[in-house]
Amino acid sequence: MKFNVSSKAFFSAAQAVSKVICNKNALAILDNFLLTVDAENGMLAIMGSDQENALSARVSIEEAVGSGSVCVGARRLVELLKELPEQGITVEVNDDTLEMQITYQAGHFSFVCLPGEQYPRFEPETDGEPAVFTLATEQMVAGLDNTMFAAATEEYRQAMMGVRFEVFPDKIVFAATDTRKLVRFVDSRTAPDVQAAGTIPAKAAGIIKNVMGSDESLKVTMYTKSARLETEHITFQLTFLGGNYPDYNRVIPRNNPNILTIERTALLNAVRRVGIFVEVDGGLEKFRFSQDSVLIKSSDPSLCTSARESVPCNYNGSDLTIGFNASYLIEILSTLRNSEIAIELGDAARPGVFKPMEEPENTELVMLLMPMTVSDF
Numbered sequence: 001m002k003f004n005v006s007s008k009a010f011f012s013a014a015q016a017v018s019k020v021i022c023n024k025n026a027l028a029i030l031d032n033f034l035l036t037v038d039a040e041n042g043m044l045a046i047m048g049s050d051q052e053n054a055l056s057a058r059v060s061i062e063e064a065v066g067s068g069s070v071c072v073g074a075r076r077l078v079e080l081l082k083e084l085p086e087q088g089i090t091v092e093v094n095d096d097t098l099e100m101q102i103t104y105q106a107g108h109f110s111f112v113c114l115p116g117e118q119y120p121r122f123e124p125e126t127d128g129e130p131a132v133f134t135l136a137t138e139q140m141v142a143g144l145d146n147t148m149f150a151a152a153t154e155e156y157r158q159a160m161m162g163v164r165f166e167v168f169p170d171k172i173v174f175a176a177t178d179t180r181k182l183v184r185f186v187d188s189r190t191a192p193d194v195q196a197a198g199t200i201p202a203k204a205a206g207i208i209k210n211v212m213g214s215d216e217s218l219k220v221t222m223y224t225k226s227a228r229l230e231t232e233h234i235t236f237q238l239t240f241l242g243g244n245y246p247d248y249n250r251v252i253p254r255n256n257p258n259i260l261t262i263e264r265t266a267l268l269n270a271v272r273r274v275g276i277f278v279e280v281d282g283g284l285e286k287f288r289f290s291q292d293s294v295l296i297k298s299s300d301p302s303l304c305t306s307a308r309e310s311v312p313c314n315y316n317g318s319d320l321t322i323g324f325n326a327s328y329l330i331e332i333l334s335t336l337r338n339s340e341i342a343i344e345l346g347d348a349a350r351p352g353v354f355k356p357m358e359e360p361e362n363t364e365l366v367m368l369l370m371p372m373t374v375s376d377f
Contacts, residue, residue, distance in 0.1 A: 001037045003064040005044060007104070010089070013057035016211045016234070017048040018078050020055040022156055027051070027120065032071035034119040039064035047119070048074060053204055054122035054237045055211070068115025072100055080109060081272075113186045122237050125223035131167060131196035136230060137218040139187050143174035144205045146185045146365055149331050151202050154180035160245025163199040167192050167222065172322070174247050180330050181369050182248055182351075188362040192318035196222040198240035199339075207236065252368055256344035258317025260289060262342045268295070268333040274298045275326035277307035283325045284372050287347070291317050297377065300357040322348045323372035332367045347373060 017033060025031055033049040042064055047056040070093055076227045080102070091106045093113060100111040146161055152160035164175040171188040200208070210230065212218065215231035229236045274285055274348050276297040288294065294313050299306035322345065333341075338356035354367040 001041075001064075001066040001069050001070075001096065002090070003037060003039070003044065003061040004088055004090050005061045006084045006086070007084040007089045008037040009059050010044075011078070011084070013044075013046050013059045013233070014074070014078050015050065017055050017057050018074050019048075019207050019211060020047045020050055020053050021074050025050070029071060029120065030113065031074060032114065032119070033077060034069060034071055034116055036069040036116065037061070037064060037067050041066045042059055049120065049122055050203075051120070052201070052239045053207070053290055055207060056235045058235075066095070066130065068095070069119075070098060070100065071114040071116060071119050072111050076111070080317060082261075088211070101150050103226055124232050124237065125226055125230060128224055131192070131194035131222040132220070133167065133190070133192035134217060134219050135172065135190040137212055137215050139172070139190060140220075140229075141209050141213045143172065143187060144200075144209050146335060147174045147176040147183045148202065148205050149335055150176040150178060150181045150183040150211070151205075154178070159241055159245055162199045162241050163205050164197070164199050164245050164248070166197040167220075168195055169193050172347065174283055177246070177248050179370075181332065181367070182324070183368070184248060184252065184364075185284055185345045185368045186364040189360075193261060193364075194222075196223060198225075198227060199245055200227075200238065204236075204238040204315050212236065212343075220261075225301045238331055242370055250362045251351070251354055252366060253346055255343070256350065258315070258345040258347065260293065260294065260313055260315045260317075260343040261340060262313040262343065262359065263313065264333060264336055266311050266340060267313075267341075268330065269330055270296055271309045271326060271333065272293045274307045275330065277305050278326050282372070284323050284374075285326045285329065286321065286323050286374050286377055288319070288377055289313075289317070290319055299329050317345065318346065320345055321374055321377050322352065323374040324352065324369055325330055325372060328369055332369060336367065 032218050036045040044059045044061045083132045091102050093100045098113040100113050102109045166173040170191050174185040176183050212234050219230040222229040226239050274296045279300045286297045292312050295310050340357040341357045350368045351368045
């Protein structure tokens, strides 16, 4: 096999695929890329896998001779391509010795490859009729971007260690929760006309967001336990998390009578400053809402430190004192990007609901944060 390829294009594709490869693999062969040359169509496919997911990128090649596949060490190939200046390079693989040679005007590098047949294949599901639809890649990225931070990280909540992806005939819903915070993002800009659901693992969600976001259109094929996502240059096959995802809609309050509107950045900065003085183990910040301001307090009795700050707001409701974890609140306020937000509150024992004041048409973003017990203010 022999072909010419742009070093920059080769590096971009290899670097993207490397994100799916684990640092420590149970199978040594998974430390490699599977390179497949299609000489007839002038295409090079680069594949990586971690047994649960498989990512493949396609690169145009020129003057290709011979088709076939080999396995080559991923880390070393990416590091080499990263250091090469932008130029055309020639890649040649000896079919008998499996030696790969990369040459350009001023250099020559050689690798020892493995037979492509040794690379484990990611077999898609064949049972049942898949749900197939197309959406803008930006919609998928926005849904994951708004929800990923709320996914559980504890191993005993494995079914919740990702983003719930639910497809309905008239909308797409993204959700994540770790029982302390919850996010639901509804996108009705696309009508898939099918129904399916699965929980995308955190690692797979990060790959989709970081690798596939540059393409405009995304084709999604969903099975019961897995999904295949395809753009013009990338194919990503992922395995959904197992287990039953909780019914998150039941815990979102629908009639919180106390409504606060506030400038998001002002509240975020105040929460960060006051949060410096919270107890390390608890993280409690106390909030007292009145008609035109919210008073924020924290203290750490063990260090004899305390902080308080007032932020202007527009509050419609009865006087209320409530506690929130400072770190979780900062995550929510940092993810919301609008200049003004609304906070809907019931009482000190009910979760607060955070919403942007303005949203893109046909979308709805809701974030929920469970309160902490406040004994005094």
